[in-house]
Amino acid sequence: MIKNEKIKAAEVKLTGLQGEELGIVPTAEALAMAKKLKVDLVCTSLHESPPPCRLAGAGAVRQEKEQAKKQERPAKVKELRLTPHIEEHDLEVKKSQAERLLRGGDAVLLKVVLTGSKEGAQAKALLEELTKALAPYGKRQTGIQQSGKQAMVQLDPL
Structure with missing residues (x-):
């Protein structure tokens, strides 16, 4: 992303602060307009002639860079282990951890470790409760899977 005086083109295709098209403008005039409004002139692509540029506040440019970094990073699968006999407070802690991970862009694998043969139904109910509570932040990739000594989802x- 090229900003302000680093733009070497003679003319630019200018877009305003609210996304309105201002047409093809000499670069010097576009820079003067940016200085008058106390914003940056940002070139979005060098592959076109004249290059498309827009007026953007410094905070908006920084925020776009951060969003681009987040989108570049592949989502990781983070595993949270639970037991069917989890205390209420511990369950809230695990729920907030999962919420934080989902908001950060990572997938969450909720795994309930079973010790006895009769804990399967309890584990499924626990996973159902957690997926309903985390619905605003993430969606199920698969159904609840139970195999051997564990149940997971x-x-x-989003």
């Missing part, structure tokens, strides 16, 4: 971020 994966939630992907």
